[in-house]
Amino acid sequence: MDFETLEVGYDIPARPGQRIDQILTPALVVDLDRFEHNLRRMRDFVARTGLRLRAHAKTHKSADIARMQIEEGGACGICCQKVSEAEAFVRAGITDILVSNEVWGEARTDRLARLAAKARIIVCVDDVRSVDQLSQAALRHGATLEVLIEIDCGAHRCGVAPGSVAVELAQAVKHAPSLRFEGVQAYQGSLQHVEDPIERRQKVEAAARATRTTVEMLAAAGMECHTVGGAGTGSFAMDAALGVINELQCGSYIFMDAHYDQVEEEGGGRPGGMENSLFVLAGVTSTAIAGRPVCDAGLKALAVDSGLPRVDRARIQYVRASDEHGVLDDPESVLDVGDRLLLVPGHCDPTCNLHDWYVAVRGDRVEAIWPVTARGKLF
Amino acid sequence: MDFETLEVGYDIPARPGQRIDQILTPALVVDLDRFEHNLRRMRDFVARTGLRLRAHAKTHKSADIARMQIEEGGACGICCQKVSEAEAFVRAGITDILVSNEVWGEARTDRLARLAAKARIIVCVDDVRSVDQLSQAALRHGATLEVLIEIDCGAHRCGVAPGSVAVELAQAVKHAPSLRFEGVQAYQGSLQHVEDPIERRQKVEAAARATRTTVEMLAAAGMECHTVGGAGTGSFAMDAALGVINELQCGSYIFMDAHYDQVEEEGGGRPGGMENSLFVLAGVTSTAIAGRPVCDAGLKALAVDSGLPRVDRARIQYVRASDEHGVLDDPESVLDVGDRLLLVPGHCDPTCNLHDWYVAVRGDRVEAIWPVTARGKLF
Numbered sequence: 120m121d122f123e124t125l126e127v128g129y130d131i132p133a134r135p136g137q138r139i140d141q142i143l144t145p146a147l148v149v150d151l152d153r154f155e156h157n158l159r160r161m162r163d164f165v166a167r168t169g170l171r172l173r174a175h176a177k178t179h180k181s182a183d184i185a186r187m188q189i190e191e192g193g194a195c196g197i198c199c200q201k202v203s204e205a206e207a208f209v210r211a212g213i214t215d216i217l218v219s220n221e222v223w224g225e226a227r228t229d230r231l232a233r234l235a236a237k238a239r240i241i242v243c244v245d246d247v248r249s250v251d252q253l254s255q256a257a258l259r260h261g262a263t264l265e266v267l268i269e270i271d272c273g274a275h276r277c278g279v280a281p282g283s284v285a286v287e288l289a290q291a292v293k294h295a296p297s298l299r300f301e302g303v304q305a306y307q308g309s310l311q312h313v314e315d316p317i318e319r320r321q322k323v324e325a326a327a328r329a330t331r332t333t334v335e336m337l338a339a340a341g342m343e344c345h346t347v348g349g350a351g352t353g354s355f356a357m358d359a360a361l362g363v364i365n366e367l368q369c370g371s372y373i374f375m376d377a378h379y380d381q382v383e384e385e386g387g388g389r390p391g392g393m394e395n396s397l398f399v400l401a402g403v404t405s406t407a408i409a410g411r412p413v414c415d416a417g418l419k420a421l422a423v424d425s426g427l428p429r430v431d432r433a434r435i436q437y438v439r440a441s442d443e444h445g446v447l448d449d450p451e452s453v454l455d456v457g458d459r460l461l462l463v464p465g466h467c468d469p470t471c472n473l474h475d476w477y478v479a480v481r482g483d484r485v486e487a488i489w490p491v492t493a494r495g496k497l498f
Numbered sequence: 499m500d501f502e503t504l505e506v507g508y509d510i511p512a513r514p515g516q517r518i519d520q521i522l523t524p525a526l527v528v529d530l531d532r533f534e535h536n537l538r539r540m541r542d543f544v545a546r547t548g549l550r551l552r553a554h555a556k557t558h559k560s561a562d563i564a565r566m567q568i569e570e571g572g573a574c575g576i577c578c579q580k581v582s583e584a585e586a587f588v589r590a591g592i593t594d595i596l597v598s599n600e601v602w603g604e605a606r607t608d609r610l611a612r613l614a615a616k617a618r619i620i621v622c623v624d625d626v627r628s629v630d631q632l633s634q635a636a637l638r639h640g641a642t643l644e645v646l647i648e649i650d651c652g653a654h655r656c657g658v659a660p661g662s663v664a665v666e667l668a669q670a671v672k673h674a675p676s677l678r679f680e681g682v683q684a685y686q687g688s689l690q691h692v693e694d695p696i697e698r699r700q701k702v703e704a705a706a707r708a709t710r711t712t713v714e715m716l717a718a719a720g721m722e723c724h725t726v727g728g729a730g731t732g733s734f735a736m737d738a739a740l741g742v743i744n745e746l747q748c749g750s751y752i753f754m755d756a757h758y759d760q761v762e763e764e765g766g767g768r769p770g771g772m773e774n775s776l777f778v779l780a781g782v783t784s785t786a787i788a789g790r791p792v793c794d795a796g797l798k799a800l801a802v803d804s805g806l807p808r809v810d811r812a813r814i815q816y817v818r819a820s821d822e823h824g825v826l827d828d829p830e831s832v833l834d835v836g837d838r839l840l841l842v843p844g845h846c847d848p849t850c851n852l853h854d855w856y857v858a859v860r861g862d863r864v865e866a867i868w869p870v871t872a873r874g875k876l877f
Binding site for chain 1: 508509511520522523524525556579580582585586599600601602603605606624625627628648650654655656657658659687781782783784785786787790792794797798799801802803819820821822823825835836845847848851852853854873874875876877
């Protein structure tokens, strides 16, 4: 490996076939056995319930993982949140994408419409003026954009009120040239992490009632919803049982994270019986202060918005993050410089977005390296 | 702009010459007038005090900015925190780099030693075993690595105890083949954000005492410190007055952030008289809920470890961040879909690391686009 000529790939933390102790740290590591457990478990769930799965790719931003979810994991396609993410996935060969978000502005709607020449593109609206923008963009490019009406079913973020306001917006979509009304988007992000299953169920049921009313009113107005989309990793089992949502948009299920450790499934256990498959592998770089070793994974390797990472090792805690350092509590001073630790990130989605590569491992070997295809695709 | 052929650059949020209302959001925006104010102000400060400035490039990770700091901003070189960052900067032509951190492991020390054939490379140690590793790596490559002894002067992160332990470690460096003892690293990150100037001064003075003692003991043992490095944006004026540190390693000064808004300078004002020059430009994408508009900059566009961003506009607050959304409080409902907002990030360093590009603006025009050269360089 010659530095002079190594113009591409010099920053990849590992090579397939290497032992895990050769991975340069910090690195984003996927445990393939657990990852495949999650993939199969969700595939079996949607097969059993007859629901569609549209896996949320904002979690992983990886074309390799998206392909596995579609080819082996029971997914009909993917969701993403941004036009530039959708572009990255279309370039990588994904052909059925919901941008589960509002898209505003001529530049962006134009790019979205161009994508619709290459892939099925669905998008959300919560404003009649954006119906007009999307329609004009689709017309310019001779494309058809499919549209979901986003309703606010409790998260109070985006989305129009359920019921008549949603029906009115759907009528605008129905009459707009080059748009196709596809259904309703009823995702409620904030309830996914409600820890208590009873409280979570109440919120899921309230959202389902509002969604059902809207779907029925749309049907009465002559608009059948082909898609009633929503559900996340914390709610999909409940949503499926309620029978309102027909398309599950779970993302985190493939990796899980320390925040989801706190979310209890009805009957106990982690949501959906999923397992933590995502880790940040960190190396200890300083043991100068007894009992407080320092590792090389800080704020630039781990998102801390939902809490500090959990250390996958007894009696060691991650207690403080600075930009490039993580301070550990190691009361028995068992760690030495050069030791490695698996950290379970507090929040998987923004953690993955910090990395350029997944190092996929099985046992003690690196099996594959996957680029984080849509990392940093922000607009 | 044809999507088919646009293999490179399709994700750049703006082009030089565009109006700022054409920038695709969210985007990392540098106000050039304020940026140059900060650049000149620090240049004048080091010229006046006779101290060296080694600008910390972990803040911006940009080779363009590093070059400006060296050519126009009075810096002798840069600091960075990781070997892969140093590699990115050496490739971009920077030739004087301190890795202000401990570097462990054969793979990394080897890469560091290879860099020393192309640039002056300085590195920190706080463990005698790493002296040995670095020496062997330098020997293998016929290179010389310069070494600073990192002391713990109050941050309790990395660094050996000041005084005799530091002297012992310096002796090991002095006797190690292919290493050169260069001095002491006495940076104390945690005091930079102590808001009260009196409390901050007490901590700076305590650190200076410990550092001075160590430097004097080293001199008594025949080891002159060419570099006594430390100081950050919150402390550099105090450090300079105390006369112990001779190399300032400030990073944030070039941008500032909302966290530094809380840090008061002695005599009032922001530290060093610096101005906020860094913003995340966000666009409003939903106004479906009255008084609670939503913008397109969330956790993947803004680091929130040191608090939510400040909105650069009266009576608007950023109140909740999710992955791709920011919820705003807009009590008078002045914002509409498509409106743009400048957000001052809570913490500049990890925010810059989320972006691929700086959009440098002057007045209402985009003047330059700078890549975030070392973004995501983690090991």
